[in-house]
Amino acid sequence: MTGPDQAPATASASAPAPAPAVGRRPSGSPLRFAVLGTGYWARSCHGTVLAERPDVDFVGFWGRDGAKAEHAAAGVGRGRGFTDLDALLDAVDAVAIALPPDVQASLAVRAARAGKHLLLDKPLALDVPAADDVVRAVAESGVTSLSFMTFLFQEEVTAWLARMQTLAAAHGPWEGVSVRCAGSIDTPGSPYAGSVWRRERGGLWDWGPHALSLILSLLPPVERVAAVRGMRDTVHMGNEHTGGPVSSMTLTVTAPAKAQESVITVWGPAGRESLKLPTGTLREACHRAVDQFQEAVAGRDGRAHPLDAAYARNIVAVLDAAERQLALPAEQRATAPAL
Ligand SMILES: NC(=O)c1ccc[n+]([C@@H]2O[C@H](COP(=O)([O-])OP(=O)(O)OC[C@H]3O[C@@H](n4cnc5c(N)ncnc54)[C@H](OP(=O)(O)O)[C@@H]3O)[C@@H](O)[C@H]2O)c1
Known part of the structure; x- marks a missing residue:
């Protein structure tokens, strides 16, 4: 048990997609948030943290296994399970992703192109082209991204x-x-x-x-x-x-x-x-990341968060x-x- 991941507790040549509806949320209302993933980190960190925040309307978990998604939602006492990613994306403003990095990258692109802000985990992807796809989708969609670098x-x-x-x-x-x-x-x-x-x-x-x-x-x-x-x-x-x-x-x-x-x-x-x-304080760290994510989504300083998808892409490189x-x-x- 020696650090975050060892302690129990992320211009195409084709025509760009139509501009997504970013920021539909009425000002001041809680951010509608869901977790993509139903594994250990999704449940014990992102899901637990998001479900206990008053500034978040926790919608639930998406997973490829519906029973695991329902179980994860029951475990944090809020939201429900989804297997239909489009249905989940329709119901949220933002997603936290806690999935293997190759899965994260492709789902992050889908979520960003649907206009959803991204709380990513590390590594963003397992190769540079996949990481570039996320950076491009974020830039073209105008969504906020933050990579949860725990330390x-x-x-x-x-x-x-x-x-x-x-x-x-x-x-x-x-x-x-x-x-x-x-x-x-x-x-x-x-x-x-x-x-x-x-x-x-x-x-x-x-x-x-x-x-x-x-x-x-x-x-x-x-x-x-x-x-x-x-x-x-x-x-x-x-x-x-x-x-x-x-x-x-x-x-x-x-x-x-x-x-x-x-x-x-x-x-x-x-x-x-x-x-x-x-090795500890992982959920506290995640709360701080969500605090900064909320600030960035609100656009309070008018800049991308320094730990955005482009930062995470350079680490992949x-x-x-x-x-x-x-x-x-x-x-x-x-x-x-x-x-
Ligand atoms: N920032 C940190 O300190 C920190 C700490 C821990 C983990 N993490 C990150 O969090 C992420 C998740 O980590 P983890 O340890 O919980 O588990 P993991 O080994 O990365 O992923 C396991 C989970 O991914 C699901 N999964 C695998 N392939 C999938 C696919 N093709 N489609 C949909 N779901 C798929 C599995 O679902 P099934 O149950 O259906 O098989 C399982 O729930 C990783 O990126 C990891 O690096 C970050």
């Missing part, structure tokens, strides 16, 4: 990041960041044990967005990556950032039981600072670059033979 809504983390930014302003930019995220979906009782995409794509895609959300809070954008595989699903990445700083990431969702820990270290003229990454490195034959990888 960036946890007070302990945001306070530490703010302190690191203050130190950099006083002493000079940070020169490097190292993030290790090592959890295990094989921990007895893990709600993620049966997660097919986590088993197939591992820590790179599950932890990678979280690790990058921290790194990109302290360093400029990533320009180039190198990646090597370790034991089990472990991936090690070295990232070159604009202007010269570097970051490294070690990511696994199948760490040995006694080797689970998630930590970030940053160094530069201000010294060296570390934070052990928190970094992970995809690592995946392409890992797929190369050994002699073409950026590693020199040492034997």
